[in-house]
Amino acid sequence: MNGPVAGIAxxxxxxxxxxxxxxxxxxxxxxxxxxxxxxxxxxxxxQKTVRxxxxxxxxxxxxxxxxxxxxxxxPVVRTQSRxxxxxxxxxxxxxxxxxxxxxxxxxxxxxxxxxxxxxxxSHADYEKLARALPDARLVRxxxxxxxxxxxxxxxxxxxxxxxxxxxxxxxxEVFEHFGAGSTEREIxxxxxxxxxxxxxxxxxxxxxxSGPRSAAVNAPPTGRALELGDVLRLDIIGTKGxxxxxxxxxxxxxxxxxxxxxVYDLLVGVHHRCLEALRPGALTSDVYAIYRAAMxxxxxxxxxxxxxxxxxxxxxxxxxNALTEIRLEEGMVLCIEPLTLLEGRxxxxxxxxxxxxxxxxxxxxxxxxxxxxxx
Amino acid sequence: MNGPVAGIAxxxxxxxxxxxxxxxxxxxxxxxxxxxxxxxxxxxxxQKTVRxxxxxxxxxxxxxxxxxxxxxxxPVVRTQSRxxxxxxxxxxxxxxxxxxxxxxxxxxxxxxxxxxxxxxxSHADYEKLARALPDARLVRxxxxxxxxxxxxxxxxxxxxxxxxxxxxxxxxEVFEHFGAGSTEREIxxxxxxxxxxxxxxxxxxxxxxSGPRSAAVNAPPTGRALELGDVLRLDIIGTKGxxxxxxxxxxxxxxxxxxxxxVYDLLVGVHHRCLEALRPGALTSDVYAIYRAAMxxxxxxxxxxxxxxxxxxxxxxxxxNALTEIRLEEGMVLCIEPLTLLEGRxxxxxxxxxxxxxxxxxxxxxxxxxxxxxx
Numbered sequence: 001m002n003g004p005v006a007g008i009a010x011x012x013x014x015x016x017x018x019x020x021x022x023x024x025x026x027x028x029x030x031x032x033x034x035x036x037x038x039x040x041x042x043x044x045x046x047q048k049t050v051r052x053x054x055x056x057x058x059x060x061x062x063x064x065x066x067x068x069x070x071x072x073x074x075p076v077v078r079t080q081s082r083x084x085x086x087x088x089x090x091x092x093x094x095x096x097x098x099x100x101x102x103x104x105x106x107x108x109x110x111x112x113x114x115x116x117x118x119x120x121x122s123h124a125d126y127e128k129l130a131r132a133l134p135d136a137r138l139v140r141x142x143x144x145x146x147x148x149x150x151x152x153x154x155x156x157x158x159x160x161x162x163x164x165x166x167x168x169x170x171x172x173e174v175f176e177h178f179g180a181g182s183t184e185r186e187i188x189x190x191x192x193x194x195x196x197x198x199x200x201x202x203x204x205x206x207x208x209x210s211g212p213r214s215a216a217v218n219a220p221p222t223g224r225a226l227e228l229g230d231v232l233r234l235d236i237i238g239t240k241g242x243x244x245x246x247x248x249x250x251x252x253x254x255x256x257x258x259x260x261x262x263v264y265d266l267l268v269g270v271h272h273r274c275l276e277a278l279r280p281g282a283l284t285s286d287v288y289a290i291y292r293a294a295m296x297x298x299x300x301x302x303x304x305x306x307x308x309x310x311x312x313x314x315x316x317x318x319x320x321n322a323l324t325e326i327r328l329e330e331g332m333v334l335c336i337e338p339l340t341l342l343e344g345r346x347x348x349x350x351x352x353x354x355x356x357x358x359x360x361x362x363x364x365x366x367x368x369x370x371x372x373x374x375x
Numbered sequence: 376m377n378g379p380v381a382g383i384a385x386x387x388x389x390x391x392x393x394x395x396x397x398x399x400x401x402x403x404x405x406x407x408x409x410x411x412x413x414x415x416x417x418x419x420x421x422q423k424t425v426r427x428x429x430x431x432x433x434x435x436x437x438x439x440x441x442x443x444x445x446x447x448x449x450p451v452v453r454t455q456s457r458x459x460x461x462x463x464x465x466x467x468x469x470x471x472x473x474x475x476x477x478x479x480x481x482x483x484x485x486x487x488x489x490x491x492x493x494x495x496x497s498h499a500d501y502e503k504l505a506r507a508l509p510d511a512r513l514v515r516x517x518x519x520x521x522x523x524x525x526x527x528x529x530x531x532x533x534x535x536x537x538x539x540x541x542x543x544x545x546x547x548e549v550f551e552h553f554g555a556g557s558t559e560r561e562i563x564x565x566x567x568x569x570x571x572x573x574x575x576x577x578x579x580x581x582x583x584x585s586g587p588r589s590a591a592v593n594a595p596p597t598g599r600a601l602e603l604g605d606v607l608r609l610d611i612i613g614t615k616g617x618x619x620x621x622x623x624x625x626x627x628x629x630x631x632x633x634x635x636x637x638v639y640d641l642l643v644g645v646h647h648r649c650l651e652a653l654r655p656g657a658l659t660s661d662v663y664a665i666y667r668a669a670m671x672x673x674x675x676x677x678x679x680x681x682x683x684x685x686x687x688x689x690x691x692x693x694x695x696n697a698l699t700e701i702r703l704e705e706g707m708v709l710c711i712e713p714l715t716l717l718e719g720r721x722x723x724x725x726x727x728x729x730x731x732x733x734x735x736x737x738x739x740x741x742x743x744x745x746x747x748x749x750x
Contacts, residue, residue, distance in 0.1 A: 050689075119497045123493045142499070155571050193560065233448070
């Protein structure tokens with residue numbers, strides 16, 4: 001668990017305040033784990049695992065926000081939250097939605113325009129909230145949150161850069177320390193330990209896929225031992241201080257076959273061309289088109305996206321696929337990850353994190369030549 | 376990933392068919408991860424991590440059900456699902472809720488009474504479904520699912536017993552293999568390996584709390600090394616074939632202090648008395664009262680529940696707390712877990728799994744005398 005990070009709160013609260021003013025909202029009620037964490041810094045551990053253990057960040061226009069969380073996790077939430085108020089509810093005794101309504105009413109927001117998350121709040125909870133605040137106007141704020149979260153604040157950028165650079169270093173160490181005979185699980189344990197040493201909260205979805213498993217979309221580590229000639233695909237996904245890392249590398253045990261070499265070099269080239277296209281004003285669908293054309297030319301199976309925003313959630317805007325047209329802006333943080341999976345044989349993925357800058361991008365991690373592990 | 380288990384589907388589908396007949400429903404649309412898994416056996420990995428990647432199990436009265444899942448995870452879902460039909464949707468191209476509606480309409484259920492999960496479906500998705508099926512009647516089925524899931528089928532019982540007994544064995548091995556100087560993370564790695572060997576899908580929330588950390592509610596493993604005199608609290612929570620294990624043990628490194636000995640023996644006694652009260656017809660609130668009175672008499676901090684049902688989810692009905700009055704029935708599977716956390720000092724928890732039988736209970740795991748680890 002990490003404590004509050006100075007600077008983030010003010011920047012985000014300020015941004016939300018401006019957005020409320022622009023859209024005529026009096027308050028925001030964030031309830032999704034990502035927006036509670038983004039607005040307040042708090043991440044009550046069980047809100048993701050037990051659906052009834054709702055949490056909220058309440059932000060009235062003009063500031064002075066409040067986190068509402070389950071009493072059990074009060075001590076953790078207290079150290080995490082950057083908002084001035086904390087209200088705890090007793091599981092089974094109090095209904096969290098009615099506690100949210102009561103907090104809003106007590107703040108004189110019983111008849112206000114309140115931004116809510118319609119794609120997160122369940123239908124039952126939405127109806128309960130509406131009944132408890134009959135004079136309030138509930139306004140869908142989902143897209144507003146998504147948009148505002150795309151451009152990161154300087155403090156957010158520093159956090160993502162820090163754990164992204166650590167993931168890059170850890171991948172390099174894996175390729176130096178392990179080789180034929182090592183198991184995927186041994187590699188996973190090593191990554192987990194190094195990630196914790198780097199201050200990470202934990203790995204949320206680690207991919208360690210060797211041999212034919214390198215071509216599986218989700219390949220959690222198994223007891224499989226690496227063999228000479230294996231391709232190893234490693235994707236280090238975890239969080240530190242609520243922000244994600246997502247760096248993927250592909251290596252080979254011993255010497256690569258001509259085919260592996262060719263596919264790897266092709267993807268490194270595609271990766272480079274995608275990166276070169278990044279700058280404020282560029283369209284995400286145009287970046288996807290570069291990847292897609294290269295895969296089609298080479299007769300390799302393409303993936304349905306080649307990148308995504310990175311932050312409090314693993315996949316967030318801007319999405320880099322054929323169907324989403326988002327203009328890049330300075331301050332966005334993205335992963336660019338050209339990938340091809342040759343089912344039953346091998347998969348290659350190269351994924352780096354970067355920041356959109358005023359005239360291009362700044363990498364947080366940087367891929368090199370095909371790493372070789374001891375045979 | 377585990378494949379389908381023979382026998383489960385028919386029993387559960389039959390139960391749901393009877394429930395639909397009794398409540399006048401023509402079909403069920405399960406969308407929560409737990410009910411999709413319960414009805415169909417399918418657990419598309421990313422439905423829990425990416426909220427927009429919805430999945431559903433559609434069950435018309437009379438059988439012939441269907442799973443709807445994201446195309447990316449088609450290969451996994453195909454091996455897991457016990458329902459005859461599988462429909463896949465393309466992320467970003469198709470809206471999963473509109474795909475559910477289309478599947479229902481194609482089955483002639485466009486004007487039917489359809490049971491939905493109002494506490495799971497988001498408000499936005501519920502409204503979208505209602506608009507797509509303007510002649511259908513959407514009926515809240517949440518409580519119905521919960522009730523039906525409480526009494527397990529024989530095949531479900533066999534699955535839970537199997538992984539629960541494995542968790543019990545693994546805890547014993549931990550206390551034999553580790554001692555002063557071992558780190559919590561070493562213990563966690565050992566548990567993860569043994570759990571995988573037992574066929575487990577993975578640990579979803581492992582507690583390894585040593586010394587003062589044994590008193591923290593959620594204590595994921597850290598690099599802390601065990602010291603002489605430490606209390607160690609271990610809670611082995613994971614899944615195998617979609618069903619949970621939840622067995623907690625408390626041990627001491629070297630010899631216990633008089634206080635630790637006294638608190639441990641007291642909790643073992645409370646645990647025994649709670650178990651003795653279990654039989655069909657007993658009220659869960661009466662079982663909680665046994666624990667609560669003992670803690671109050673001893674001046675120890677009580678927890679707000681002493682047990683819960685166990686199955687596809689970690690915490691499900693019947694809840695054993697002061698406020699929930701559920702009459703136990705044959706076939707329910709519960710955890711009974713008397714617990715006291717002396718903040719900053721030590722915590723003791725004893726948690727066993729059991730089945731309610733016709734005249735009492737059958738344990739899946741059984742606690743013994745205070746385990747001592749090498750000093």
